[in-house]
Amino acid sequence: MVLPIYKTKHDEEFLNIIELDDVWKIYKMGEVEVPALKGLSLKVAPGEFLALMGPSGSGKSTAINMIGCLDIPTKGRVLLAGQDIATLTELELSRIRGKKIGFVFQSHNLYPTLTALENVQLPMRVHEFREAEIWNRSEELLQLVGLSDRANHYPSQLSGGQSQRVAIARALSTNPLLLLADEPTGNLDTEAGKEVLDIFTQLNEQGVTVVMITHDEKIGGRANKIVRMIDGTLAS
Amino acid sequence: MRLLDIFLLSLSHVKKSRMRSWLTIVGVIIGVASVVAIISIGQGMQENVQQRLGGFGADIITVIPGYFRATGAHSEMHTDRSVSTSSSINLTDKDIKVIKQVPGVMYVNGIVSGKADLKYDNEKTVVSVTGVDTSIWRLMDNTGIDDGRYLQAGDSNSIVVGYNLAHGTFLQSITLNRPITIGGKNFRVVGILKQSGGFGGSSDTGIYMPAEMAREVITEKVANNQFTSIVIKASDASLVEYLKADIDQKLMSSRQVNPRTKDFTVIASALIREQMSSVTQTLSLFLSAIATVSLLVGAIGIANTMFMSVMERTKQIGLLKAIGAGEREIMKLFLIESGIFGLVGGIIGVIFGAAISLLIPYLGIQALGFGGDMKATITAETIFFALGFSVVIGILSGIIPARHAAKMRPVDAIRYDQ
Numbered sequence: 001m002v003l004p005i006y007k008t009k010h011d012e013e014f015l016n017i018i019e020l021d022d023v024w025k026i027y028k029m030g031e032v033e034v035p036a037l038k039g040l041s042l043k044v045a046p047g048e049f050l051a052l053m054g055p056s057g058s059g060k061s062t063a064i065n066m067i068g069c070l071d072i073p074t075k076g077r078v079l080l081a082g083q084d085i086a087t088l089t090e091l092e093l094s095r096i097r098g099k100k101i102g103f104v105f106q107s108h109n110l111y112p113t114l115t116a117l118e119n120v121q122l123p124m125r126v127h128e129f130r131e132a133e134i135w136n137r138s139e140e141l142l143q144l145v146g147l148s149d150r151a152n153h154y155p156s157q158l159s160g161g162q163s164q165r166v167a168i169a170r171a172l173s174t175n176p177l178l179l180l181a182d183e184p185t186g187n188l189d190t191e192a193g194k195e196v197l198d199i200f201t202q203l204n205e206q207g208v209t210v211v212m213i214t215h216d217e218k219i220g221g222r223a224n225k226i227v228r229m230i231d232g233t234l235a236s
Numbered sequence: 237m238r239l240l241d242i243f244l245l246s247l248s249h250v251k252k253s254r255m256r257s258w259l260t261i262v263g264v265i266i267g268v269a270s271v272v273a274i275i276s277i278g279q280g281m282q283e284n285v286q287q288r289l290g291g292f293g294a295d296i297i298t299v300i301p302g303y304f305r306a307t308g309a310h311s312e313m314h315t316d317r318s319v320s321t322s323s324s325i326n327l328t329d330k331d332i333k334v335i336k337q338v339p340g341v342m343y344v345n346g347i348v349s350g351k352a353d354l355k356y357d358n359e360k361t362v363v364s365v366t367g368v369d370t371s372i373w374r375l376m377d378n379t380g381i382d383d384g385r386y387l388q389a390g391d392s393n394s395i396v397v398g399y400n401l402a403h404g405t406f407l408q409s410i411t412l413n414r415p416i417t418i419g420g421k422n423f424r425v426v427g428i429l430k431q432s433g434g435f436g437g438s439s440d441t442g443i444y445m446p447a448e449m450a451r452e453v454i455t456e457k458v459a460n461n462q463f464t465s466i467v468i469k470a471s472d473a474s475l476v477e478y479l480k481a482d483i484d485q486k487l488m489s490s491r492q493v494n495p496r497t498k499d500f501t502v503i504a505s506a507l508i509r510e511q512m513s514s515v516t517q518t519l520s521l522f523l524s525a526i527a528t529v530s531l532l533v534g535a536i537g538i539a540n541t542m543f544m545s546v547m548e549r550t551k552q553i554g555l556l557k558a559i560g561a562g563e564r565e566i567m568k569l570f571l572i573e574s575g576i577f578g579l580v581g582g583i584i585g586v587i588f589g590a591a592i593s594l595l596i597p598y599l600g601i602q603a604l605g606f607g608g609d610m611k612a613t614i615t616a617e618t619i620f621f622a623l624g625f626s627v628v629i630g631i632l633s634g635i636i637p638a639r640h641a642a643k644m645r646p647v648d649a650i651r652y653d654q
């Protein structure tokens with residue numbers, strides 16, 4: 001598998017793609033305060049394959065939402081490509097996030113009213129890529145994940161593994177700095193899970209930075225860096 | 237995100253839940269169709285009234301004998317021309333002179349009208365005859381001459397015939413110079429009027445002749461200096477209301493009557509027409525209000541569907557935000573969706589409404605009170621109004637759901653629970 005159109009080099013000069021600096025996230029449930037993150041500090045450097053592991057409820061999803069700038073910390077700083085996201089407006093943050101970060105979630109990844117191909121095109125349409133590029137890239141990316149023959153299928157007509165592969169193709173469409181995946185194989189059987197992981201591994205070998213949450217030690221073994229969390233902070 | 241792409245995404249929502257989309261649209265169709273039909277029928281009704289009263293110019297005032305007086309529980313109609321005795325025909329030369337002196341009066345025409353026996357080509361019938369002042373009638377008539385000429389000073393045994401009487405009443409059409417016997421006297425046709433289609437219809441089915449001749453041929457007895465009515469043309473239509481009051485006053489004093497003993501009536505047809513219009517206007521306004529309620533029900537249907545759509549798409553909204561869509565784009569996405577419901581419902585509704593309106597004349601419903609056929613008039617304005625209105629309603633009813641969607645935070649929207 002090769003990524004001919006995919007460049008990992010970006011013009012920006014920075015040490016870390018993402019940097020969490022003493023991040024706290026406290027959920028308020030009426031009177032009760034639930035701290036999900038308690039002063040988490042973390043760096044993701046370009047080219048890394050980082051596995052985020054830990055017991056259920058330890059705050060992994062909350063952490064990856066911070067890394068992906070989907071959520072704003074109660075306290076602490078999140079730097080995306082060296083820039084403090086607190087200084088950005090909603091829209092700016094949304095645009096930068098969409099452009100520089102690709103997401104693959106555990107499920108409900110695909111837009112159900114769009115075909116596989118249209119799903120891959122969606123981020124490029126949001127970011128107003130040129131029409132020719134939209135079509136070229138989306139077809140190449142579907143080919144990359146081995147689903148050219150499923151281009152016109154709707155998500156309901158795809159298997160779980162195929163859906164996740166379409167989601168990866170889509171996450172790559174805007175040529176992001178970082179690929180985030182929250183238990184991307186959580187809903188898949190061993191065989192389909194392995195196929196999806198292979199794709200992540202190969203992408204990383206070609207220079208794509210990956211942050212992935214997993215419960216599986218074997219999967220964690222593929223990463224070149226494992227970060228373990230317990231109770232909202234690092235389990236050093 | 238480009239508007240076209242947002243539009244296509246909206247369209248994919250609509251297409252995906254086809255059944256629900258159609259049910260929503262049906263709600264709009266019913267509302268729009270009833271609005272269009274009701275407005276068209278209302279306009280048709282207005283036009284009917286205008287047309288039927290249109291024979292009378294806006295600047296014409298008529299004086300007739302008798303006075304309708306309502307006194308407490310009693311009300312008496314002093315006279316009705318068709319059953320009047322000759323003694324109640326009480327308008328005279330003197331009244332005409334008085335009216336001529338009222339400032340603002342341009343022409344005054346003393347009319348002697350009634351029924352007369354007519355014989356033409358061995359066929360017999362009874363016609364209504366209008367005797368006019370030959371030198372003035374031509375100046376006041378607004379029907380127009382179809383063939384020949386108007387009556388003129390010096391005419392005595394000449395007549396002008398209404399269009400429908402000339403064409404279609406007798407086996408052989410009446411043409412110029414044909415001899416006709418009326419009330420036992422011989423006349424020659426010098427002109428044929430255009431078709432007026434007006435209310436009262438006498439100009440289409442009647443005969444016009446000099447007033448002096450009319451006195452001799454009609455079955456009613458009208459003395460030499462008497463008239464059955466006096467028709468006045470104002471120098472300007474805007475003076476009509478004022479003139480009506482002035483003539484009323486002047487005649488009362490010259491005839492030495494007071495409001496209690498008054499024995500004549502001054503009518504301004506323009507004022508009647510206004511009253512009629514305002515009645516039909518009120519009626520169509522009332523009907524429109526009912527139609528608007530059904531349109532509102534359609535709007536609630538859209539809002540309901542949009543809320544369901546937003547709830548259902550929580551995850552997709554989160555996804556769109558995660559890949560970079562902003563609040564405005566999410567807003568537009570859902571507003572276009574609800575706008576599509578409004579537009580499609582509007583287009584189909586207009587078609588249905590127009591179809592209903594076009595069918596109305598064939599249903600043969602009698603127009604309220606006028607005895608004619610009911611008709612509906614569809615105007616471009618009505619269509620654009622209905623379309624615009626339904627799109628606006630579609631968008632308005634989508635605003636709250638769309639805002640709700642736009643304000644969702646990506647994390648909350650993406651939460652992994654099913």
Ligand SMILES: Nc1ncnc2c1ncn2[C@@H]1O[C@H](COP(=O)(O)OP(=O)(O)OP(=O)(O)O)[C@@H](O)[C@H]1O
Pocket residue numbers: 027028029034035036054055056057058059060061062063
């Ligand atoms: N929206 C929320 N409101 C309140 N509490 C929350 C919310 N989201 C997460 N939490 C709490 O924060 C803590 C961390 O949750 P998080 O989803 O990050 O865990 P996780 O490590 O991803 O667990 P899992 O492996 O089961 O997915 C949990 O105790 C959870 O109950």
Ligand SMILES: [Mg+2]
Pocket residue numbers: 060061062
């Ligand atoms: Mg989790």
